[in-house]
Structure formats: C-alpha cells, structure tokens
Amino acid sequence: MRQKKIHTGGCLCRAVRFEADAPAARPHTCSCKMCQRHTGSLTAIWVEFPREAVRWVGPLGSPSTWRSSDISSRAFCGTCGSSIGAIDDQPTVAILLGAFDRTSAVDLQPTYHSYKGARPKWWCIEIRET
8 A cells, every 4th residue: 555645844943843645736936915924035935735634733733823814814833933824714725835844845846926926027936847
C-alpha cells in the first residue's frame, strides 16, 4: 500500500504546526494590497487545500484569525505573530508557502499570478513551467 504524502510546516516559535495532505490545490502568487499587508511582501505565495486535508497539530492547535473580508479570515500564530495563511468560509485553507518546512515539492509550485496590477511596475513575477 502506497503511503500518502503529507506536507508539514508552521510558525517561527513552532506553537502552530500543520499537516496537509498532498496534492495541494491551486498554488499561486498574489500581489493584491491585502496580501501585501498580510505578509509584508510585494507578493504572497499561496497553496490551497480542502479544509479536511489540513490538521493543526502544534501545541496551540489552530492558528489565531482575524476577519479580513466577507469570505475569509487571515491566520497567524497568537504567540509569535507569524503569518500562516487564510481560512476561507468555503471549505478552503490557504497556507503561505513560506510556512512550509519544505518548499520545493512540485505540487507546491505556483501555476498562476493574481492581481499583477497591484504590484510596482519594477517587480517582475515569472512562473516557469516544469
């Protein structure tokens, strides 16, 4: 029997940890202003999973959240403040790629870019096909 691949990750202090069943869905980059402010970066890299594919396994359990829109809440560690991702009302958990322990898995590679127009014109995003 083939073992299921699991992605792991968490925050800086390791109080919030997750396990997410592969394969990931809809990995993408985004340069909208909300993502910029959530991450402190010009572009966020998101990896989405169905809610039932993500387990919060750290000592704090699930991350703290802040309601950021009518459809989503931003997720972060209540201890160290690390951004973890977003938990949408639809059954989706979007995790920031930087929160993963191993970021090079093929199914985590972004396939498209959202809100290109919100980035500074000098900021170039290139997603290479594999």
